Amino acid sequence: MTSPRTQPAADRPRRGRQRASHSSEAVLSAAVDLLDEAGESALTLRALAARLGTGVGSIYWYVSGKDDLIQRAIDHVLGGVLADIEARAGTGDALDDLRVMAVTLFDAIVDRPWLGTHFMRGIDVEGSSLRLYEDLGRQLLRLDLTPRQRFHGVSAVVGVVVSNALDMGQEPPPSVLDGAVDRDEFLGRYAATWRTLDPDAYPFVHSIVDEFDGHDDKDQFLGALDLTLAGLRLQAGL
Amino acid sequence: MTSPRTQPAADRPRRGRQRASHSSEAVLSAAVDLLDEAGESALTLRALAARLGTGVGSIYWYVSGKDDLIQRAIDHVLGGVLADIEARAGTGDALDDLRVMAVTLFDAIVDRPWLGTHFMRGIDVEGSSLRLYEDLGRQLLRLDLTPRQRFHGVSAVVGVVVSNALDMGQEPPPSVLDGAVDRDEFLGRYAATWRTLDPDAYPFVHSIVDEFDGHDDKDQFLGALDLTLAGLRLQAGL
DNA sequence: GTCATTATCGAACCTCGTTCTATCATCGAA
DNA sequence: TTCGATGATAGAACGAGGTTCGATAATGAC
Structure with a gap:
């Protein structure tokens, strides 16, 4: 057996x-x-x-079991992502490289939303998840950072990628699977609801509703990513 | 009916x-x-x-249905979190306040890991999720930022909170529920595995394994959060 | 050929979310 | 007081899903 x-x-x-x-x-x-x-x-x-x-x-x-199946399926496709990522390394500035890699990873998860949920669950064993983590972190090895800063830095970058990609992955249960309602219209409904709110009770929501309506998810991700990278650049004294 | x-x-x-x-x-x-x-x-x-x-x-x-049940349960406890958060507002610097609020939210999710998974799914309707989003964002209203920067800023902060809290919420299926194995030992096993890896193939992992072993999850979160806040501070010209 | 190993198959079991129908309680109107 | 209408409750039954199990077939070693 x-x-x-x-x-x-x-x-x-x-x-x-x-x-x-x-x-x-x-x-x-x-x-x-x-x-x-x-x-x-x-x-x-x-x-x-x-x-x-x-x-x-x-x-x-x-x-x-099913958990194992999903885990292996994830590792399976992550192998391909890994190849993409490793092909894009070492060309420029460390943080630029890290950025390109993060974006590549992000795109892959957006492509396959099911990756997001269970992502980073298999870092314990040797596999594509760990390799990914290694490849991302290796960029920070080129900077003048303490081990702790490096550790927190990669965690932060991975967190930004995952949480933003996860955001995009969630769809309304019935419609979008067959393309009946596209994502823009779906998000537009959020915006429409928000506009009906009392501006005095929700000043912030009102201030960004136009920005939200028709916004590009990728820009949102890049915005968050660049905030983190700016923080890292500061830490590295660049 | x-x-x-x-x-x-x-x-x-x-x-x-x-x-x-x-x-x-x-x-x-x-x-x-x-x-x-x-x-x-x-x-x-x-x-x-x-x-x-x-x-x-x-x-x-x-x-x-069950989805509705979970959504309501989340909104139910988020009400309490909201009260905590609103009690901590308006005392100091905008980014300091935002930081305190983010930490409060983080603690709440760590306390109840089940919040994390389905968190931020109910921002479409008026409820505690939306209020939370509003309260966080209102801090950025006090800074000199464009609407887009504010929008991306809050998204980034929420992303950091959720992804880090989520990280901590995942437990090994059998043991920790009854406290048989505590989290430190659980994480120690990760570290032990990592130390057996080839240092040439995994230089980064080796460089941070000591940092990882026995690390404090909260520090990790704060590290990521401060990177994002540093980026925001930069954008605001402070 | 025999036998243990490797691999395959699907019935059966159990748990879960959901639906459906029957029933009970209470109130307002006749 | 009687009688529907409405508000609530209860649990049997259905179907789908993950998992277990025993039966069985193919293969390689001897």
Whole structure:
């Protein structure tokens, strides 16, 4: 009963019954496809089994449960993100590089909102999450910072990326999945509600409602990111 | 069939059957208790009904579903947080005040990790979430910033608070709930794993592992928060 | 060929959110 | 007082989901 959970079957000489060609790879790819196509709620063990042309029980040969499945799926796609990020390193200023990497990561999460929720849960083990953390942090190694400042700095940057990408990922339950209502209109409703509020009770909300209406999510993220980077630049004495 | 969802029964002259004394208040309080005692997974409609000494169906008289229940529970406790926050306003420098408010909010979410996940989902309607947003933002109204800078500024601060509090909220599934393993030891295991990594492949992780081991979560949050605030101070020309 | 190992399959179980219908209590009108 | 209308309550039943389990098939070593 040595399950291939720690060492995928694909790595070993292929044997075993060939009825339906499974493997960690196939399971994970199918899971990612389901996630991409219809979001986190679409990833059910039964749907996954159906797509693989197999039974639910088979999946448990490759993963220990649904949590494990999601974790692996995340690590799976994070591998690609990692390649992108590492390709963009070392060209300029440390903070510029860090910025480019953060933006790349952000874009990836926006592309796949399901990444956000469970993101950074797998930093304990060696995997893409840890590599990502390492790559981000390595930029700060080039600056004149204390270890503590470096540690807090990366945490801050990751936090900004995740929280902003998460923000964008949340959709209204019914509509947007099929594109019936686009995000702009969705956000426009927020703005419309806000405008009806008493300006004396909500002066701030009124002062930014125009900014909010039709705002670009990416700008919002970049704004937050640059605040953090400005703080880091200050700390590094630049 | 006028459900009391928009106007709680408690506000009207008390009538109706008295078999089990329900009300929006009672339902929400019980829900919050369950959440506090054993986390988000403990809040099931059946458990809630049992605690109230009633049937599952009754709960649907007060809330439209589980999402609604959670949203209301959050708004319920956010009311208290709001009071704390508003009590701390207007004493000093705008950014100092903002900092104090952010820390208060952070503490509240750390106290109740279940707040974090669904936090900021109810800013569309008038409620405690929106008030919170307003109170935070009002501090920036006192600074010389453009509307866009204010908008991005509050988003950034909220993002830092939420993402850091969320980080702290995640526990290892089995142990910490009953206090068998405390958080320090839990984090220590991360550090132990990291120390076994190849220092050439993971220079950054190695450089901060001592910092990470036994680190104070709150310091980490404050570090990130101060980076953002430093950026804001810069923007405001202070 | 035999046998242990590797891998697959789906029925069955349990929990959960939600719906539906039956029932009870109270009040206002006839 | 009687009788609907409305306000509330209760729990059975449904369907979907994650997980467990035992049966079974394929493979490789001897």
